[in-house]
Amino acid sequence: MTNTSDNRRYITNFGSLQAGHVLTDILVIGSGVAGSSAAIEATKFGRVTLMTKGAFRDSATATAQGGIAVASAPDDSPKLHYDDTMRVGGGLNVPAAVDLLVKQGPARIEALLSWGWQADRDNGTLARGREAGHSLSRILHAAGDQTGRILAETLYEKVQTEARVRLFENCFLIDLITVDGRCLGAVTYHQKYGHQLIWAKQTILASGGCGQIWRETTNPPCATADGVAVAFRAGALLRDMEMVQFHPTTLYIAGAGRALISEAVRGEGAYLVDADGYRFMAEVHPDGELAPRDIVSRAIHDHLTKTRTTCAYLDVRHIRHFAQRFPFISELCHNFQIDPAHDLIPIRPSAHYMIGGVAVDLQGASNLDGLLCCGEVASTGVHGANRLASNSLLEGLVFGAICGETAGNRATKNSQPARIIDLVEDRPRSVRTELDLPDIDNSLRSVMWRNVGIVRSKDRLNETKDILGFWAHYVLDKTLNSPAGWQTQNKLTVARIVTQSALARNESRGVHFRSDAPAITPGKPYHVLVKQIGQETSVERGPLETTS
Ligand code: SIN
Numbered sequence: 001m002t003n004t005s006d007n008r009r010y011i012t013n014f015g016s017l018q019a020g021h022v023l024t025d026i027l028v029i030g031s032g033v034a035g036s037s038a039a040i041e042a043t044k045f046g047r048v049t050l051m052t053k054g055a056f057r058d059s060a061t062a063t064a065q066g067g068i069a070v071a072s073a074p075d076d077s078p079k080l081h082y083d084d085t086m087r088v089g090g091g092l093n094v095p096a097a098v099d100l101l102v103k104q105g106p107a108r109i110e111a112l113l114s115w116g117w118q119a120d121r122d123n124g125t126l127a128r129g130r131e132a133g134h135s136l137s138r139i140l141h142a143a144g145d146q147t148g149r150i151l152a153e154t155l156y157e158k159v160q161t162e163a164r165v166r167l168f169e170n171c172f173l174i175d176l177i178t179v180d181g182r183c184l185g186a187v188t189y190h191q192k193y194g195h196q197l198i199w200a201k202q203t204i205l206a207s208g209g210c211g212q213i214w215r216e217t218t219n220p221p222c223a224t225a226d227g228v229a230v231a232f233r234a235g236a237l238l239r240d241m242e243m244v245q246f247h248p249t250t251l252y253i254a255g256a257g258r259a260l261i262s263e264a265v266r267g268e269g270a271y272l273v274d275a276d277g278y279r280f281m282a283e284v285h286p287d288g289e290l291a292p293r294d295i296v297s298r299a300i301h302d303h304l305t306k307t308r309t310t311c312a313y314l315d316v317r318h319i320r321h322f323a324q325r326f327p328f329i330s331e332l333c334h335n336f337q338i339d340p341a342h343d344l345i346p347i348r349p350s351a352h353y354m355i356g357g358v359a360v361d362l363q364g365a366s367n368l369d370g371l372l373c374c375g376e377v378a379s380t381g382v383h384g385a386n387r388l389a390s391n392s393l394l395e396g397l398v399f400g401a402i403c404g405e406t407a408g409n410r411a412t413k414n415s416q417p418a419r420i421i422d423l424v425e426d427r428p429r430s431v432r433t434e435l436d437l438p439d440i441d442n443s444l445r446s447v448m449w450r451n452v453g454i455v456r457s458k459d460r461l462n463e464t465k466d467i468l469g470f471w472a473h474y475v476l477d478k479t480l481n482s483p484a485g486w487q488t489q490n491k492l493t494v495a496r497i498v499t500q501s502a503l504a505r506n507e508s509r510g511v512h513f514r515s516d517a518p519a520i521t522p523g524k525p526y527h528v529l530v531k532q533i534g535q536e537t538s539v540e541r542g543p544l545e546t547t548s
Contacts, residue, residue, distance in 0.1 A: 385510025
């Protein structure tokens, strides 16, 4: 299936003669757990430039609560962790990638602890929490529910000790540079230095996820889908972009930010109830509140629709020491006059994690020579069609390090230093219409939440495809000159990809639910593959092995 569209290769104009230049061996884009791990590993091989569009700590990693899933208890094993990941994954996991995750995970955690990560302990041994889909307690955490903040601080300290890592903060990724199908670095924009071209022997994209495409999301403001959009324009193959994980429990207070209420809260025994105090999960799944995330999210959606109510509630009143175990969530609730010891916590599901992404092989390599990807922007195949809770920080640690090593080895083999190439992009400016960027952002987020959210259907997806296509005519033709504008263009680009991918998968599998096709299609599972070819977007199904 091929669709015409308003695609372009670069969204900004630039020229080698007008821009500043930086030359490096390995460029890492993104400072979350995957990017930092990649940079720390790659520095063993050469000079690394680590760029991020905000401050180092502005990443989804820093907001993670629940923790890091890893087989570390005496009664646990990589095999059990593998089995849980595959069971939840809905038939789309790449078994060899899951194998790498669970087998290399324990060593990555040892390394992290040696860098000073202060995991919570019970009488000296690592404390382990429980989350949905895990057959036993294996989630490591730090400062109760501030696992990500402590992790980001540890990674920051470690990166600071690496003499060959140069950190560029406030450096926005506009596009990857490609020449003859090879990635040579990135076109960037820095508040102070303007446009810069960063030339690298190898580029590692670790720029995070896409949550800001949806009105309801747990993701921080930086999750604007830049990495997927940029990779798509460069010709990278995208895989399973319809696979968006919705988290069941986000604090729902009108006007307040949609803060995550960790699954670990249900792991500690919280009840999910409606306004009448009814525990509706009991009738949906034998594991009740600890059923896999997709099932809980859909059950909440269905129950709210059936009862015509706006939110469900977490009841934690019976959990002893709640405030000690979950200090961040407790404080958050208190900020809104909710006392978890006495009050129910209002929640709703929201977009949480982009499972799909740039297709990569077991070394983290994409179909573009010189481009590797890790973290949420990548599709390693670890998560299949439904990510097991708390597997993504571990994926960032493991596949970040793998990408760093692959890039390091490839950069070392290539004896040619990164070099400046004469390159000019100079499209005439479109003078059609002024843009109200916040209005486009809000409209986009609303339509995606309404039509490409937890429950989808062919009619609604087609309607959304048309709406987004109409907007694309006058939003994507513009040559804008600020990160806010590029982010809007990136969000729109990726929203279209998600919608088209959701249309292409006319079955329900894992996190992707189609009310007009509510079952798995019998036979061999398939990937949905998306690629920009010239000005067109190709969307098609491909076999499970496809990475390039
Ligand atoms: C949570 O704490 O519930 C989020 C963990 C995850 O998304 O893996």
